[in-house]
Amino acid sequence: MRAHPVIIDCDPGHDDALALLLAAGDPRLHLVGVTTVAGNQTLEKTTTNALRILGLAGVTDVPLAAGCDRPLTGELTVAEDIHGVSGLDGPELDVPAGAVAGVHAVELMRRLIADAAEPLTLIATGPLTNVASLLRDHPEVRAGIRRIVFMGGSTERGNTTPYGEFNIVTDPEAADIVLRSGLPVTMIGLNVTHQALATTEVIAEFRGLGTRAGDVCAELMTFFAGTYRRVFGFEHPPVHDPIAVAHVIEPSIVRTVTVPVAVELAGTYTRGATVVDLHGRTTGVPHADVAVGLDVDAFWRLLMTAVRHVGR
Ligand code: RIB
Numbered sequence: 640m641r642a643h644p645v646i647i648d649c650d651p652g653h654d655d656a657l658a659l660l661l662a663a664g665d666p667r668l669h670l671v672g673v674t675t676v677a678g679n680q681t682l683e684k685t686t687t688n689a690l691r692i693l694g695l696a697g698v699t700d701v702p703l704a705a706g707c708d709r710p711l712t713g714e715l716t717v718a719e720d721i722h723g724v725s726g727l728d729g730p731e732l733d734v735p736a737g738a739v740a741g742v743h744a745v746e747l748m749r750r751l752i753a754d755a756a757e758p759l760t761l762i763a764t765g766p767l768t769n770v771a772s773l774l775r776d777h778p779e780v781r782a783g784i785r786r787i788v789f790m791g792g793s794t795e796r797g798n799t800t801p802y803g804e805f806n807i808v809t810d811p812e813a814a815d816i817v818l819r820s821g822l823p824v825t826m827i828g829l830n831v832t833h834q835a836l837a838t839t840e841v842i843a844e845f846r847g848l849g850t851r852a853g854d855v856c857a858e859l860m861t862f863f864a865g866t867y868r869r870v871f872g873f874e875h876p877p878v879h880d881p882i883a884v885a886h887v888i889e890p891s892i893v894r895t896v897t898v899p900v901a902v903e904l905a906g907t908y909t910r911g912a913t914v915v916d917l918h919g920r921t922t923g924v925p926h927a928d929v930a931v932g933l934d935v936d937a938f939w940r941l942l943m944t945a946v947r948h949v950g951r
């Protein structure tokens with residue numbers, strides 16, 4: 640079976656790190672490229688963290704490029720309270736000698752799509768600034784994009800504002816461009832990702848792998864647990880981003896419905912909200928495939944298997 644070619648655009652970030660390890664460890668994906676965006680931390684830190692995780696996974700042949708260091712409009716507000724000063728607090732991770740491509744992430748994505756033998760799936764696990772910039776500045780790439788699968792938004796409440804999820808709130812205009820692109824788009828929101836909790840049993844299973852990657856995942860989730868307990872009162876931390884990757888590997892892990900989705904751009908208290916019309920009655924608004932269900936056990940089996948394979 641031919642592996643599914645993907646580009647991952649991310650802002651590592653504890654859960655982005657698990658998403659990268661899943662992509663690196665599952666043979667059903669061909670990780671064609673990794674791009675970074677400002678979000679959880681500054682662009683410099685998310686890029687360094689992506690290098691760290693690719694180094695941990697033993698990935699040396701995948702191009703990595705840094706992208707936008709701020710949202711399309713407004714200023715960047717990082718999530719230091721959640722991911723720490725480094726953006727990947729918890730484990731000690733060397734920065735490998737791996738090189739960051741000397742081109743902007745948008746240019747790397749454009750080149751990889753143009754050179755690909757078949758359309759690529761773009762998996763975005765951070766603010767959609769890079770992806771929106773690609774679609775805005777290089778409309779010729781559209782035919783080379785199979786689907787955009789992004790972690791972001793929610794059919795219910797938010798996590799950064801009452802109705803806004805971090806990736807969308809950070810860059811609402813970018814999310815609006817992606818959702819209005821006319822390309823196949825899948826939204827994996829908090830309503831689903833909050834079901835994937837890194838419990839003490841999960842952390843113990845990471846430790847039980849007896850590998851450096853397993854230990855790093857345990858340390859990442861231990862730190863993440865502390866911030867989610869302190870900031871959100873969660874007993875265990877949800878791992879948002881790897882669910883977007885898991886859905887590309889095994890679509891049945893996530894159940895979706897195709898419904899209208901709008902991004903609120905002007906609301907005083909609701910800017911960055913994803914307005915998901917589950918009854919499909921809203922007109923004049925593009926439809927997206929929206930995640931509404933998760934096979935939690937299948938997800939954890941998939942992620943644990945991939946982490947076990949990583950770095951071997
Ligand atoms: O709201 C959760 C999302 O915001 C995740 O992608 C997390 O890494 C942060 O980027």
Ligand code: CA
Nearest residue numbers: 652655764765
């Ligand atoms: Ca992220």
